[in-house]
Amino acid sequence: MTTKPGEKRSRFDPDPMPRRDFLGLSALGAAAAALLFSMFGMLRLPKAAVLTSPSKKFNVSLPDTLPEGEAFVPEGRSVAVFKDTAGVFAISTTCTHLGCVVKPTTQGFECPCHGSRFAKDGVVTKGPAPKALPWLKITESGGTYQVDEEDQVAPGTKI
Amino acid sequence: MSSEAANPSALRGIWDNLKSTPKRMYGSAFRSGSPKTDRTRSSFVFGNVFLHLHSVRTHIWSLKWSTTMGLGIMTTAAFFITLVTGILLMFYYKPYPDVAYQSMKDIHFVVPTGRFIRNIHRWAANLMVVAVILHMARTFFTASYRKPREFNWLVGWGLLVTTLALSFTGYLLPWDQLAYWAITIGANIAQSPREITDALGMTQYLDIGGLQRMILLGSDEVGAEALIRFYLLHVMLLPIVLLLLMAVHFWRIRKDGGIARPDDADELVSTDPKENYPVFTDDPQKTYQLAAVVKGTTPAVGNGPERTLPSMPHLFYAELGVLMLTTLICLALALISDAPLKEIANPMIPENPAKAPWYFLGLQEIVSFSAFTGGIGIPALCWLGLGLIPFLDRERSGSGKWFGGPGGWTLFKWSLLVGFGASVGIEAFAIHFGWLREWFPSIPQLAITFINPGTVLTLIYALFSVWTVRRYNSTRAGAVALFTCFLCGFVVLTVVGTYFRGPNWEFYWSPSDWPGH
Numbered sequence: 001m002t003t004k005p006g007e008k009r010s011r012f013d014p015d016p017m018p019r020r021d022f023l024g025l026s027a028l029g030a031a032a033a034a035l036l037f038s039m040f041g042m043l044r045l046p047k048a049a050v051l052t053s054p055s056k057k058f059n060v061s062l063p064d065t066l067p068e069g070e071a072f073v074p075e076g077r078s079v080a081v082f083k084d085t086a087g088v089f090a091i092s093t094t095c096t097h098l099g100c101v102v103k104p105t106t107q108g109f110e111c112p113c114h115g116s117r118f119a120k121d122g123v124v125t126k127g128p129a130p131k132a133l134p135w136l137k138i139t140e141s142g143g144t145y146q147v148d149e150e151d152q153v154a155p156g157t158k159i
Numbered sequence: 160m161s162s163e164a165a166n167p168s169a170l171r172g173i174w175d176n177l178k179s180t181p182k183r184m185y186g187s188a189f190r191s192g193s194p195k196t197d198r199t200r201s202s203f204v205f206g207n208v209f210l211h212l213h214s215v216r217t218h219i220w221s222l223k224w225s226t227t228m229g230l231g232i233m234t235t236a237a238f239f240i241t242l243v244t245g246i247l248l249m250f251y252y253k254p255y256p257d258v259a260y261q262s263m264k265d266i267h268f269v270v271p272t273g274r275f276i277r278n279i280h281r282w283a284a285n286l287m288v289v290a291v292i293l294h295m296a297r298t299f300f301t302a303s304y305r306k307p308r309e310f311n312w313l314v315g316w317g318l319l320v321t322t323l324a325l326s327f328t329g330y331l332l333p334w335d336q337l338a339y340w341a342i343t344i345g346a347n348i349a350q351s352p353r354e355i356t357d358a359l360g361m362t363q364y365l366d367i368g369g370l371q372r373m374i375l376l377g378s379d380e381v382g383a384e385a386l387i388r389f390y391l392l393h394v395m396l397l398p399i400v401l402l403l404l405m406a407v408h409f410w411r412i413r414k415d416g417g418i419a420r421p422d423d424a425d426e427l428v429s430t431d432p433k434e435n436y437p438v439f440t441d442d443p444q445k446t447y448q449l450a451a452v453v454k455g456t457t458p459a460v461g462n463g464p465e466r467t468l469p470s471m472p473h474l475f476y477a478e479l480g481v482l483m484l485t486t487l488i489c490l491a492l493a494l495i496s497d498a499p500l501k502e503i504a505n506p507m508i509p510e511n512p513a514k515a516p517w518y519f520l521g522l523q524e525i526v527s528f529s530a531f532t533g534g535i536g537i538p539a540l541c542w543l544g545l546g547l548i549p550f551l552d553r554e555r556s557g558s559g560k561w562f563g564g565p566g567g568w569t570l571f572k573w574s575l576l577v578g579f580g581a582s583v584g585i586e587a588f589a590i591h592f593g594w595l596r597e598w599f600p601s602i603p604q605l606a607i608t609f610i611n612p613g614t615v616l617t618l619i620y621a622l623f624s625v626w627t628v629r630r631y632n633s634t635r636a637g638a639v640a641l642f643t644c645f646l647c648g649f650v651v652l653t654v655v656g657t658y659f660r661g662p663n664w665e666f667y668w669s670p671s672d673w674p675g676h
Binding site: 111113 | 344346348357358373374378379382383384388508510523526527529593596597600607608665
């Protein structure tokens with residue numbers, strides 16, 4: 001509380017902050033701010049800038065004998081590629097619930113981890129999966145197909 | 160004689176000093192001598208940096224077995240067993256995918272005593288989780304979290320989470336199928352806020368779930384980056400956090416006046432005047448004065464701390480006993496049962512069923528209804544609720560007594576019944592009739608996120624607790640009801656997840672009914 005010159009302060013008024021306290025508080029504040037900003041720098045470190053995982057794009061050649069509606073799973077990929085009269089299409093086999101690999105069956109897909117079931121077009125029919133299995137972009141060049149696991153397309157897109 | 164005569168006393172002195180060196184060394188380390196009198200027993204405690212975490216004398220109430228059941232010490236003992244065995248395992252373990260699995264096999268089959276040490280590590284870790292949960296329950300049911308112990312309850316709250324995090328991070332290290340798929344599920348639970356952001360159509364702007372998963376794994380899949388991160392957390396970061404919190408936790412027990420005891424503890428312990436143990440009368444060589452002004456209630460002058468016993472030996476020997484018992488349990492279990500090691504991790508073929516460690520199977524059970532609600536929503540709610548308990552319940556009655564406060568033992572029994580009945584009922588319903596997705600396949604995900612067996616169960620428990628608060632006109636009664644219900648729900652869901660879920664997370668009465676591969 002400030003007092004005008006000449007005015008007598010009441011003894012009930014709180015003391016004005018002493019200079020020493022003010023300097024101490026400023027020093028503490030500066031130290032806290034410095035620590036905080038260095039902390040931000042440290043927090044940035046754990047978020048990787050470059051991912052070491054292999055490319056999500058891959059080539060696949062379908063066997064000529066692949067029956068209509070049967071899944072072809074390229075080795076080492078969680079993608080199922082199908083062929084029918086309307087064309088070729090790819091559906092991700094990573095469960096939208098908690099990331100287990102779903103198994104293609106005659107009815108669609110089933111997840112071993114928490115029992116989610118999906119129809120042939122990837123739509124959830126049972127279990128905790130929050131959304132349908134995504135359809136993936138697939139392109140053809142010279143008889144082989146290229147699938148991009150990171151590029152989703154609208155369900156029903158066939159080439 | 161002539162050469163010695165040059166300075167016989169100095170040489171003889173060195174020889175004598177050398178002979179008496181062991182005694183002097185011992186004396187310089189332990190100044191007070193053997194703890195045979197009350198005075199030397201006291202200085203034995205306060206002259207030792209480790210022992211003086213405890214006060215010199217301990218109230219008889221605190222020494223009774225039924226007061227604490229030694230659960231805190233058991234948790235600590237289990238931690239130190241994991242610390243010692245963990246350091247031993249680090250001699251051979253290599254945190255890199257596939258190599259990690261090979262080193263686990265080496266530990267299991269080649270390293271001398273390797274399998275035994277790993278078994279002890281695993282059993283001590285399990286025992287630590289059990290003991291820490293029981294210790295929390297003890298503290299809660301004896302209303303020991305109340306003023307002035309609120310802060311220590313919060314430290315314990317942090318210790319519980321750190322303990323679970325230590326277990327979870329240790330689970331990935333063997334790099335077998337069990338480890339890989341449990342961590343895949345765990346990492347995707349961290350990503351599950353997407354369930355909400357997707358439903359609101361804002362994931363592309365603010366992807367909290369994706370960020371959490373990315374920071375936890377250091378990559379977009381469970382690989383080398385994830386393994387080294389989990390290793391770092393498991394062997395360094397989390398143990399440091401745990402040790403720091405433990406130091407504060409123990410120190411605060413003393414500063415908060417020891418183990419909580421009821422106001423009439425003195426009379427409850429004994430009314431026999433012969434049991435009034437005299438203080439410092441055997442060997443009075445020192446006078447005492449009030450050396451500091453301390454906060455708190457003034458001790459009743461003239462009454463004295465006669466219901467106390469010297470901590471050495473009464474408390475320390477009891478603690479040593481619990482340490483020996485804990486070690487014995489771990490050794491026995493390690494001899495009976497081997498820690499599992501499945502096939503090497505295969506990112507293409509999920510373990511079926513893929514199960515987390517047992518103490519997370521209750522969570523996995525509600526995660527199987529909704530990833531976000533089960534994995535983040537309800538656990539976060541429980542955790543916040545636990546932290547708030549001492550600040551909401553500021554009543555005084557029943558402190559330090561089992562099931563103290565309004566309602567008491569009767570309320571506890573009814574809460575057990577409600578907690579058990581509701582969780583079994585809702586599980587049976589969901590297993591038998593399915594849930595919203597089966598009935599209305601096109602229902603929006605948000606509806607399932609907010610209305611699922613997990614949230615319904617939480618709601619039933621909350622309503623019962625509100626009813627209890629009104630019935631007994633007491634916050635403590637409501638807290639007892641809620642805590643008991645959630646503990647019950649946790650046990651029921653854990654048992655269902657552990658014993659009654661088989662391939663594809665289907666319900667089976669027994670693992671012998673599981674279909675073959």
